[in-house]
Amino acid sequence: MKTITLPNLPGHPHVAYNGPTLQIEQVTASSVAEAFGTPTYVYSRTAIEEAAQRYSQAAAASPVHVALRYAVKANSTLAVLQLLARLGWGFDIVSGGELKRVLAAGGDAAKVVFSGVGKTAEEMRLALDVGVECFNVESPSELAALDRVAQAAGKVARVALRVNPDVDAGTHPYISTGLKTNKFGISQDQATRLALQTAQMGHVKLVGIASHIGSQITTVEPYLDALDKVLDLVEDIERRGAKIEHIDLGGGLGIRYTDETPPTPQQWLQPLLARMVSRGFGHRTVMIEPGRSIVGNAGVLLTRTLFLKSTPAKHFAVVDAGMNDLIRPALYAAEQMVVPAERREGNALKYDLVGPVCESADWLARDRALVLEEGDLLAVLSSGAYGMVMASNYNSRGRPAEVMVEGASTTLIRPRETVEQLYASERLLP
Structure with missing residues (x-):
């Protein structure tokens, strides 16, 4: 893992530090966490629309007719699909469920590739x-x-x-x-x-x-x-x-x-x-x-540090987001930047960020130099693609909330899933 100097957040034009505080557009990460809890996915509407427009502009400048079809599997949240449908995009789907989502979000079936x-x-x-x-x-x-x-x-x-x-x-x-x-x-x-x-x-x-x-x-x-x-x-x-x-x-x-x-x-x-x-x-x-290049760097996953734990071999930061919330690290050994919502002064330790799921594969990042205390809020960057869309209910954990930020406003676009919702359709034996 190469060292990345903060506050430079490469690839994230709408995620930056204003003084010591991490912001998504004009909203602080801390205020989102206070309002909606953690773990929570947060998306920048401006970032999604600007990424889509870069493709539209490239297509418009071409002598060849280019048809734009967003890959729904990257992020199928209705509000995200709605934004792209309003921009005139079509959609690439891989299931009947994704087709129904596209239609529910106002997408045009005549611009859908199955x-x-x-x-x-x-x-x-x-x-x-x-x-x-x-x-x-x-x-x-x-x-x-x-x-x-x-x-x-x-x-x-x-x-x-x-x-x-x-x-x-x-x-x-x-x-x-x-x-x-x-x-x-x-x-x-x-x-x-x-x-x-x-x-x-x-x-x-x-x-x-x-x-x-x-x-x-x-x-x-x-x-x-x-x-x-x-x-x-x-x-x-x-x-x-x-x-x-x-x-x-x-x-x-x-x-x-x-x-x-x-x-x-x-x-x-x-x-x-x-x-x-x-x-x-x-x-x-x-x-x-x-798909990924439209939404990937438009989203972050906010997670709260529960416990700091040290062993003779490792320092661990146990956070409230797990592999069921973001599976990319466990599935692909993927690396994503992790930054604190409020920067602290002090000597950094190299932490493995691990979640509460009962699996050794439950980690979000390894060997990250951070100055941390219990209760600190962290943001996993580049989480807009293959994040919430791949989330599961393993260990009977409800999936995170999702929030869309535009300027200084926030909109809850999917409430946090409750445990009661997980078993509402199940039946006990007579």
Whole structure:
């Protein structure tokens, strides 16, 4: 873990210190914790909207038509989806539940792409009924099932084949999706045959080719490698008589958690679209599906220090947020910056920040130099993506509250979950 000097909070333009006090926009972290308790997720509305606008501006400056589809799995809270729907964004979903969330937040079904390897017949019917834009199909079996469901519904499903370009994006293996050993997508060889088979099916229409190679990618080169393979495939398919309306480049652009230097949306898109133009594909619609880079650095997780504990080997800060609230460190060994809400003077100790969950994997950060006392409030930065959306009720713990900050105002967008809510639908035996 590299040392990061405070108060510089790289990648967090709306999270900063005003004197010794941490603020999200114009609201102090301490005032949020006092009003709503901890652990609590706090999002900057301005940060979300500015991140989305950077993509919109990059798309508007392009000679190629770019369709913006937010990846709902990054953060599916209704208020977040509502903000993006109001900005005119469409959505990339991976379940029927995410589709219902998008609709509840005011999203347009006609701008929804349905991805995912395991769509059920019920989910397919729901998506057909509301009129989604496209299904990203990931296997021959799924294509056959979708054709049957669409036939029974008296509809024609628009489909894109998600291909697996076998490109190593250099990310953690759990978030790599573009290798031939991953469960995602259709092999290049199989895709051509499957594309031609769609012409023989009565209730699916091939409209696109899609690719998604992973998440938290911080260089453009893997995208260019994947794009060349996708364009080779499109050329092959069209030589054989099929027509492709759009090319889906996926998402996965990374953010700065500690010392990463990912490209901006403009720096990411420009070379990809230039490659398309140079290869004669400038007249096609390009679809992109960013998620983490929209919301990741717009959110923090506030947590309170319960106890300080020292052993001959370690100093521990036991906090009230656990792996059920933020699983990224336990799942991916992910590193996120942790900063105090009120800076203290004194000699720092290196702490492991651990939670109350009964697992050794329950840690939020390791070996962080902090000046701490029991009761101190901490903020885990870069928690807007894959934070609350992956939270669970392990150990019968209610999920955190969520708050949206805009300027000097705060809005509770999801109350803290109570234990009574956790078992309200359960039944005792007679």
